[in-house]
Amino acid sequence: HVQLVETGGGVVQPGGSLRLSCAASGFTFRTSGMLWVRQAPGKGLEWVAFIRHDGREKFYVDSVRGRFTISRDNSNHTLYLQMNSLRAEDTALYYCAKDLPHYAMDVWGQGTTVIVSS
Amino acid sequence: QSALTQPPSASGSPGQSVTISCTGSSSDVGGYDYVSWYQQHPGKAPKLMIYDVSKRPSGVPDRFSGSKSGNTASLTVSGLQAEDEATYYCSSYASSNNWVFGGGTKLTVL
Numbered sequence: 001h002v003q004l005v006e007t008g009g010g011v012v013q014p015g016g017s018l019r020l021s022c023a024a025s026g027f028t029f030r031t032s033g034m035l036w037v038r039q040a041p042g043k044g045l046e047w048v049a050f051i052r053h054d055g056r057e058k059f060y061v062d063s064v065r066g067r068f069t070i071s072r073d074n075s076n077h078t079l080y081l082q083m084n085s086l087r088a089e090d091t092a093l094y095y096c097a098k099d100l101p102h103y104a105m106d107v108w109g110q111g112t113t114v115i116v117s118s
Numbered sequence: 119q120s121a122l123t124q125p126p127s128a129s130g131s132p133g134q135s136v137t138i139s140c141t142g143s144s145s146d147v148g149g150y151d152y153v154s155w156y157q158q159h160p161g162k163a164p165k166l167m168i169y170d171v172s173k174r175p176s177g178v179p180d181r182f183s184g185s186k187s188g189n190t191a192s193l194t195v196s197g198l199q200a201e202d203e204a205t206y207y208c209s210s211y212a213s214s215n216n217w218v219f220g221g222g223t224k225l226t227v228l
Binding site: 037044045046047050061095100102103105106108109110111 | 154156158163165166169175207209211215217218
């Protein structure tokens, strides 16, 4: 059964940090590109970050570059998102997703909620 | 990294066809055949419906079809069914290793 399970969300003050995790199962994680996508409350989807299957290339949306770091542990089938210097506008449901490839996301987790508030 | 433009809403009666547009630029939709479409029901994760402009993943009904002309991609849902009521998002690869989504279209089955 193909599955992605995100954890690590929570409430954090502005300027704080959180680390999200995404546990993968049911597919060959080490050969799959992975992404983080977020959805602010009542809003649309926004791509956040991408990491190549081997971790050698990473790309970010402008608004998080320099504050967020995507990484992966292929031996433990886990994707991460380290989020630093968090802002109120980072408040969202964060999904991890598998690259089909071809820049399409064919497997999604259920999401983990991040709330940045004082 | 500007978002793609979708109409906020669309509607149709059961059995009818509805087409949702997604307009970008030559840097995204018009420049690559990497347009995908996602269906999202309230409180649920998105589901891939179309990739590479017009390809359907296994398990997606052939009532869903995609196309592209210039900088505009389209999703057509034929033979509308009640369960098709959802929000649909388009997405495209964009130059300089970016992904962009549209703002979403809420499809109502009347």
